[in-house]
Amino acid sequence: MxxxxxxxxxxxxxxxxxxxxxxxxxxxxxxxxxxxxxxxxxxxxxxxxxxxxxxxxxxxxxxxxxxxxxxxxxxxxxxxxxxxxxxxxxxxxxxxxxxxxxxxxxxxxxxxxxxxxxxxxxxxxxxxxxxxxxxxxxxxxxxxxxxxxxxxxxxxxxxxxxxxxxxxxxxxxxxLRPAPLPEPEQVAKVDGYEVGLSGGLTPGRSAELTLSVRKDGRPVTDLEPYLEAYGHLVALRQGDLAYLHVHPEGEPGDGRTDPGPGITFFAEAPSSGTYRLYLDFKHGGKVRTAEFTVYAGAAGAPVQEPGQEPGHDDRPHTH
Known part of the structure; x- marks a missing residue:
């Protein structure tokens, strides 16, 4: 080879x-x-x-x-x-x-x-x-x-x-030592913070995701603006690393968006499959990243582009 x-x-x-x-x-x-x-x-x-x-x-x-x-x-x-x-x-x-x-x-x-x-x-x-x-x-x-x-x-x-x-x-x-992808969890921990995830991804449709930040068991209500929002979310599809455009709901100073604990985004998954989410948020002058594994569609379902006929897809291999 x-x-x-x-x-x-x-x-x-x-x-x-x-x-x-x-x-x-x-x-x-x-x-x-x-x-x-x-x-x-x-x-x-x-x-x-x-x-x-x-x-x-x-x-x-x-x-x-x-x-x-x-x-x-x-x-x-x-x-x-x-x-x-x-x-x-x-x-x-x-x-x-x-x-x-x-x-x-x-x-x-x-x-x-x-x-x-x-x-x-x-x-x-x-x-x-x-x-x-x-x-x-x-x-x-x-x-x-x-x-x-x-x-x-x-x-x-x-x-x-x-x-x-x-x-x-x-x-x-x-x-090369590949790292196994963590199983889906509703809470991610990073640097003493806990970030909870509610909502999910729906293949072919825009879906609402809310990530809530806590520290020492208490909601964080003084998140700092980062990249003109209270959080920046990246979503990548497992396998080919397709990059999803994720749009935040509201922005600092608009009179309706609170600085935490919840940060809301809208994302559209192009297909069923497994995705990794990366939330950047800023608090105490430092940017931290919370990571999540999420499924779009049923767990373990074949990856299928919207409009693709059943029976013409490849099923993922599990390890």
């Missing part, structure tokens, strides 16, 4: 295969396998899912983050490997249809660009805000362990009709 095949094998994580994940392999690498350095550097991702937007599905039906290029804009990393455990300046550009780096962007939630990072097994989540100079974005980052990581950019170039979520894989070479 060559290096590209070996990396692609792990990229499927726990081997949940989704209809929207065109071009992603279906083989799971064994625990303890090694992830080798990808043979390509720079922006040449010919094997990326959706790269170049050349697949048959309409772009409007493709979940965010599965494509490295969309609407004429392309995410171009200067390197596709990073040494695990080492702090490194990661640099990339968002190129326009003319191949030149874009320098003008509309702010999204108070930032011109959001960089979301997660390993293919949904561990190692990071939410970063790079700085830009001359069209080149730079951010210091440490990938904690070996593996294949998905890097997402949430961005809206000036002149673009909508917000774009572009994605590319970055490899951290070394011994």
């Amino acid at each position: 060559n290096s590209a095949t070996r990396v692609g094998a792990y990229a499927v994580g726990l081997a949940v295969v989704f209809g929207g994940a065109a071009g992603i392999g279906k083989v799971v690498g064994p625990v303890g396998a090694s992830v080798e350095t990808a043979s390509h550097e720079g922006g040449g991702h010919g094997g990326e899912s959706g790269a170049g937007g050349g697949h048959g599905e309409a772009a409007s039906h493709t979940p965010g983050g599965l494509q490295v290029s969309e609407d004429g804009y392309t995410l171009v990393p200067q390197r596709t490997t990073l040494t695990p455990g080492k702090n490194t300046d990661f640099r990339f550009t968002i190129n326009g249809s003319d191949g030149k780096p874009v320098t003008e962007f509309k702010p999204l939630h108070g930032k011109r660009l959001h960089l979301i990072v997660a390993r293919r097994d949904l561990s190692g989540f990071q939410h970063l805000h790079p700085t830009e100079a001359g069209g080149v974005w730079t951010v210091p980052i440490t990938l904690p362990k070996a593996g294949v990581y998905r890097f997402f950019t949430d961005v809206q170039p000036e002149g673009a009709p909508r917000q774009l979520t572009l994605g590319t894989d970055i490899t951290a070479p070394g011994e």
